[in-house]
Amino acid sequence: MSNKSKFFNILKTDGKARLGKITTSRGVVDTPAFMPVGTAGTVKGVLPENVKLAGSQIILGNTYHLMLRPGSELISRFGGLHKFMNWKLPILTDSGGFQVMSLSKLRKISEEGVEFSSHIDGSKHFVSPERSIEIQLNLGSDIIMAFDECVDSETPLEKVASSMDRSMRWAKRSIAAFGSQSRKFIFGIQQGGFDEKLRLESSKILTDLNFDGYALGGLAVGEGQEEMFKVLDFAPEFLPQEKPRYLMGVGKPDDIIGAVERGIDMFDCVLPTRSGRTGQAHTRMGEINLRNARHIKDDQPLDFLCSCYTCVNYSRAYLNHLEKANEILGSVLLSIHNISYYQELMKGIREAISNNELKTFVENFHERRKIGDLLEL
Amino acid sequence: MSNKSKFFNILKTDGKARLGKITTSRGVVDTPAFMPVGTAGTVKGVLPENVKLAGSQIILGNTYHLMLRPGSELISRFGGLHKFMNWKLPILTDSGGFQVMSLSKLRKISEEGVEFSSHIDGSKHFVSPERSIEIQLNLGSDIIMAFDECVDSETPLEKVASSMDRSMRWAKRSIAAFGSQSRKFIFGIQQGGFDEKLRLESSKILTDLNFDGYALGGLAVGEGQEEMFKVLDFAPEFLPQEKPRYLMGVGKPDDIIGAVERGIDMFDCVLPTRSGRTGQAHTRMGEINLRNARHIKDDQPLDFLCSCYTCVNYSRAYLNHLEKANEILGSVLLSIHNISYYQELMKGIREAISNNELKTFVENFHERRKIGDLLEL
Numbered sequence: 001m002s003n004k005s006k007f008f009n010i011l012k013t014d015g016k017a018r019l020g021k022i023t024t025s026r027g028v029v030d031t032p033a034f035m036p037v038g039t040a041g042t043v044k045g046v047l048p049e050n051v052k053l054a055g056s057q058i059i060l061g062n063t064y065h066l067m068l069r070p071g072s073e074l075i076s077r078f079g080g081l082h083k084f085m086n087w088k089l090p091i092l093t094d095s096g097g098f099q100v101m102s103l104s105k106l107r108k109i110s111e112e113g114v115e116f117s118s119h120i121d122g123s124k125h126f127v128s129p130e131r132s133i134e135i136q137l138n139l140g141s142d143i144i145m146a147f148d149e150c151v152d153s154e155t156p157l158e159k160v161a162s163s164m165d166r167s168m169r170w171a172k173r174s175i176a177a178f179g180s181q182s183r184k185f186i187f188g189i190q191q192g193g194f195d196e197k198l199r200l201e202s203s204k205i206l207t208d209l210n211f212d213g214y215a216l217g218g219l220a221v222g223e224g225q226e227e228m229f230k231v232l233d234f235a236p237e238f239l240p241q242e243k244p245r246y247l248m249g250v251g252k253p254d255d256i257i258g259a260v261e262r263g264i265d266m267f268d269c270v271l272p273t274r275s276g277r278t279g280q281a282h283t284r285m286g287e288i289n290l291r292n293a294r295h296i297k298d299d300q301p302l303d304f305l306c307s308c309y310t311c312v313n314y315s316r317a318y319l320n321h322l323e324k325a326n327e328i329l330g331s332v333l334l335s336i337h338n339i340s341y342y343q344e345l346m347k348g349i350r351e352a353i354s355n356n357e358l359k360t361f362v363e364n365f366h367e368r369r370k371i372g373d374l375l376e377l
Numbered sequence: 378m379s380n381k382s383k384f385f386n387i388l389k390t391d392g393k394a395r396l397g398k399i400t401t402s403r404g405v406v407d408t409p410a411f412m413p414v415g416t417a418g419t420v421k422g423v424l425p426e427n428v429k430l431a432g433s434q435i436i437l438g439n440t441y442h443l444m445l446r447p448g449s450e451l452i453s454r455f456g457g458l459h460k461f462m463n464w465k466l467p468i469l470t471d472s473g474g475f476q477v478m479s480l481s482k483l484r485k486i487s488e489e490g491v492e493f494s495s496h497i498d499g500s501k502h503f504v505s506p507e508r509s510i511e512i513q514l515n516l517g518s519d520i521i522m523a524f525d526e527c528v529d530s531e532t533p534l535e536k537v538a539s540s541m542d543r544s545m546r547w548a549k550r551s552i553a554a555f556g557s558q559s560r561k562f563i564f565g566i567q568q569g570g571f572d573e574k575l576r577l578e579s580s581k582i583l584t585d586l587n588f589d590g591y592a593l594g595g596l597a598v599g600e601g602q603e604e605m606f607k608v609l610d611f612a613p614e615f616l617p618q619e620k621p622r623y624l625m626g627v628g629k630p631d632d633i634i635g636a637v638e639r640g641i642d643m644f645d646c647v648l649p650t651r652s653g654r655t656g657q658a659h660t661r662m663g664e665i666n667l668r669n670a671r672h673i674k675d676d677q678p679l680d681f682l683c684s685c686y687t688c689v690n691y692s693r694a695y696l697n698h699l700e701k702a703n704e705i706l707g708s709v710l711l712s713i714h715n716i717s718y719y720q721e722l723m724k725g726i727r728e729a730i731s732n733n734e735l736k737t738f739v740e741n742f743h744e745r746r747k748i749g750d751l752l753e754l
Binding site: 299 | 417418421422423425454455463654673676686691692697698699702704706
C-alpha cells in the first residue's frame, strides 16, 4: 500500500488553507483543485484538449447520468470512461446519490438502496452502495465516491440524523464493495446537515473506515453561503488532517475562496460551462453578461489578464455577436474562458498559500469585484 | 499588376479537370478547393484552428448575414472579418445577391439595386452593386464577388435573359466600384440559367470586363444534379481558361466530383457543418446517421481511413451517445469530421489530377459508395 500513502501530500499551509498534491496513476492534481463537470461523458461544449489547456488536471463524471445513458457496462466494454470520452487525466466520479434524489421521480428508499425512475424515459432502476461502486469501477474512475443519501436544507433534524446514520452504514458497504484496488481511491462523505454534533459523529465513523479522502456532503443544497460557511467553520477539521477534503458541487468563485480558507482541497461545479451556455463570463471583475448591449462595440477581451484561447483571440463584441446570433461557438468560447478563469483562480490560490499570502489574495479578489467591470471601461 | 497575373496558376490538367494554385496575400489555396461556409462570422460550431487543421485553406463569409448583424462598418472598425473571427487565411465573400433573394421578404428590385427587409427583425435595407462591394471591402475579404441577381430554376426563359442582362450591368458597376486593389481580387458571376446561348453571352461580357476569376451562378438552385451537369458540360469552357472557376453553393460530394470533371476549381457549401449539427457524417462509404440505433455499440471510428481529430479519438458509439443526449460536442465533433472529409476528398482529387488518374479516382469513389457502410461492418 506504499502508493496509497503517497496519494495526498500537504506541501504547505496558510491558516487553515492547505497546498497539496494528489497523485494518481493517471496524473497529478495540485490542490486546492477545481474539477470541471463532465455530466454525460463530456464537459459540455468543450473538446477534452481544451479542457486540459485551460489548466484542468481532473474532471468529474456523473454516475447517475452515465448509468442511465449509455450505461456503465457499455462504457466498460469500450475500455472505460477515459477512453470513451478521450480524457487521459484523472476522473473522479460521484456516487449517483445526489442526482437520484434531485433528478429522478418515484424514488423508493430502503436500507438496501434506492429504486427510482429515469428522468429520461421513466424506466425503473435500482442503485445500492454495491451497485454504485460497481458502476464507478465499470467507468474506470480514479477516485470513487461512497454511495450516500442526500437530504435538502429544509429537512428536520431527526430526519437529518437518521439519514446520516444510513449514509454511514452505506459508507461501510461502499468501502467493502470497493475492496482492495491498488490504483484507485475511494472517498467517504461526511453528512449531518448543519448540526455540529452529527457532523462530528459522521466524521468519526468515516475516519474509522479509513477512506483515502473525505467529502463534505449535504452542503450547497440551497442553504446560502453564510449558512454553508458556518458549517465549514467546524466540519472540515473533524476529518483527518492528512487526507484530502472535497466540498461537493461548490461553487461560485467566492464560495470556493471562502471554503479554501476553511480547509477544503477539492471542488466541482457545473457553473463554468452552464454560465458559458447562457452568455455569462466569469472574470476578475465579476460576472458579465455578453448578451448585454454594452458589449456591441466593445473591443476588450473578456479579461485583460486572462491568457485563455478566447481572451487572446476574441473581443467582447465578437462574443456579443455570437450570442445574439445563437451561434454554438459562443457557448464553446465562453465555456473555454470560464473553465480557464476557474483554473487561474485555483492557481492564484495555490501560489498565495505557497507564499503565505492567502489573506491578501482574498482581499484583492473581493476588492476587484467591488470595483466591478463597468468602471474599468 | 504582376502579382495579379500570378493570382492563379494551372499546374496540370486531366481531361477538363485542372490542378491549380491561387495565391493571395493571406496564403495559398490549392485547387480544386472546398471552402467551408462561415455564414455569420463563424464556421458553425468549429474553432478556427480546427477548421484549419481539417485542411481548409480558405473559408467563405456571407455579406447578407454580416451586413445585417453585426454590420460591416463595425467589423471594419475591428480590423476586418479575419481579425474579428480569428481566421488568418484567405476569405472569399459572396455578394449577398443570393440571400437577398432567398432569405429576405418584401424585396423590391430596381435597376439601382434591391430594397429588402431583414429576415431577423424586419428592418429595411438597400444593397446595390456599389454597396455590396463596399461591404465586402469593409469585411476585408480577399476575394470579392460581383453583385448579381439570382433567379430560381422555375424562372421562364425571357425572365432569365433579362435578369442575366441586369446582372451583367451590375457586374460592370461592381468592378468599377472595386477599382484597383493590389491585394484583393474580384470575381464576376456567369448567369443565364440552363440556356447555352445566354451563358455564352454572359461569359463574353464578363470576359471583356477582365475579372480575376469567374463563378457560375444560378445553379444548385433546385434543378437537380442531372440538369446541373448538363449546364456544366458547356458553361465552364465559355470562361477564360487561365482564370479560376467557382461553382457557388455546391455541394454534395458527388456534385463536386462531377463538377471537377467538368472544369470547376472552387466550391463552397454549408453541408459539412449543417450535416454535423443533425447527426450526419460524410464518409468514403457514403452518408451515415449517428442517431441510428445500429451505432449504439459500434466501436468503429466514423471512417477507418480518416485521420481527423474525431476519427482518431472517438467511436461511433460515443458519437451516438452524444447525439442521443443532445450534447453540443456531438455537433462539434461531427462538423470537424465532415469538414475533414471534404478536404480529404479535395486532396484526393488534386492528387488524382496530378497523376492523370482522375477517372480511376472517380470510379473508386462511386464504387465504395455503392458497397456502402453496412456491408463493411
